[in-house]
Amino acid sequence: MKSKLESIKGKAVREVKACTDLKELDNFRIKYLGKKGELTAILRSMGELSPGERPVVGKLVNELKDYIEDVLAKQKEMIEKTAREERLKKESLDVTVPGRKPLRGKRHPLTKTLDEIKEIFLGLGFSVVEGPEIEYAYYNFTALNIPEEHPARDLQDTFYISSAVENDDIVLRTQTSPMQIRTMERQKPPIRVIVPGKVYRSDDVDATHSPVFHQIEGLVVDKGITLGDLKGTFDLFVKQLYGEDVVTKFRPHHFPFTEPSAEIDVMCYMCKGEGCRVCKGSGWIELSGAGMVHPRVLERCGIDSREYTGWAFGMGLDRITTRKYGIEDLRLLFENDIRFLRQF
Ligand code: PHE
Numbered sequence: 001m002k003s004k005l006e007s008i009k010g011k012a013v014r015e016v017k018a019c020t021d022l023k024e025l026d027n028f029r030i031k032y033l034g035k036k037g038e039l040t041a042i043l044r045s046m047g048e049l050s051p052g053e054r055p056v057v058g059k060l061v062n063e064l065k066d067y068i069e070d071v072l073a074k075q076k077e078m079i080e081k082t083a084r085e086e087r088l089k090k091e092s093l094d095v096t097v098p099g100r101k102p103l104r105g106k107r108h109p110l111t112k113t114l115d116e117i118k119e120i121f122l123g124l125g126f127s128v129v130e131g132p133e134i135e136y137a138y139y140n141f142t143a144l145n146i147p148e149e150h151p152a153r154d155l156q157d158t159f160y161i162s163s164a165v166e167n168d169d170i171v172l173r174t175q176t177s178p179m180q181i182r183t184m185e186r187q188k189p190p191i192r193v194i195v196p197g198k199v200y201r202s203d204d205v206d207a208t209h210s211p212v213f214h215q216i217e218g219l220v221v222d223k224g225i226t227l228g229d230l231k232g233t234f235d236l237f238v239k240q241l242y243g244e245d246v247v248t249k250f251r252p253h254h255f256p257f258t259e260p261s262a263e264i265d266v267m268c269y270m271c272k273g274e275g276c277r278v279c280k281g282s283g284w285i286e287l288s289g290a291g292m293v294h295p296r297v298l299e300r301c302g303i304d305s306r307e308y309t310g311w312a313f314g315m316g317l318d319r320i321t322t323r324k325y326g327i328e329d330l331r332l333l334f335e336n337d338i339r340f341l342r343q344f
Helices: 002-017 020-033 038-048 053-091 109-125 177-188 229-243 295-300 319-323
Strands: 134-136 158-167 166-174 191-200 212-222 249-256 258-267 282-293 310-317
Touching: 002 020, 002 038, 002 053, 002 212, 020 053, 038 053, 109 158, 109 191, 109 212, 109 319, 166 282, 177 212, 177 295, 177 310, 212 229, 212 282, 212 319, 229 249, 229 258, 229 282, 229 310, 258 310, 282 295, 310 319
Parallel strands: none
Antiparallel strands: 134 166, 158 166, 191 212, 212 310, 249 258, 258 282, 282 310
């Protein structure tokens, strides 16, 4: 009996050490200490022993039982400890690892350029106002002295939203100039505003054309305003935008709502007039349409053209931006590809 118990002991020790989780350990416990377990079976069969042997064997079995309970408890502790350590390892965090940088939003290149331009005009005492993109033909054309039969009103150039609502067509504005009218209707001179915004023309999309683009309108009306003021203001503006050594040049032009009218070119800020890629070899860059507000336009807005004069300009924001950043394809400005936008 003694040797039997010895062999059970040896086997039990080997088996308990092989247990790697609590489930295996529980099976081990049942195998040796359970109701149908090996030790229980021996205790049950004690009746078959002689009365002299009983207390000796009983003592040995109980000692073995205590021993097995002991190694079982130790193994359980070890398994739990290992599990705890593993969990800790998994959950541990290294507080010295550098943090992940949050992705910072950037301003769109058009917004950056516009902010710069706004800042310059705000410094010159202008206010920034905005107007509707969906506009009456009256404001987009008629009040700007653009006659009914003018080609700009053609379907090929203008998106019509509906015709003859309240006796007028509704269009997507083709220019920011209708805000000249809205401003002068609302506000009496002195007026000094710039109006940035989207404009629409039914152009097909390619590298240099888009059916939606951006203009910035400027309007000044007061007593004694002259073409010289326009020239002076524009010179100041381009010097701040492009640098002190840059000059402007007025080319005669025609707009129905200004008289006289001009196109303002600015000396190429890249080559300073030599001719380069930015100015396509000419040394000059077309920047803006402009002119003295036509007296008829003033009168339509209830401003006495004998007392007041004014000037206006309208320039494209998109071209200024693409040139400034060397963007070769206008479409990039509108596609909002994050890989493109991140570069600014
Ligand atoms: N609205 C004109 C255009 O879109 C530009 C312009 C504005 C010209 C103001 C003169 C005065 O071409």
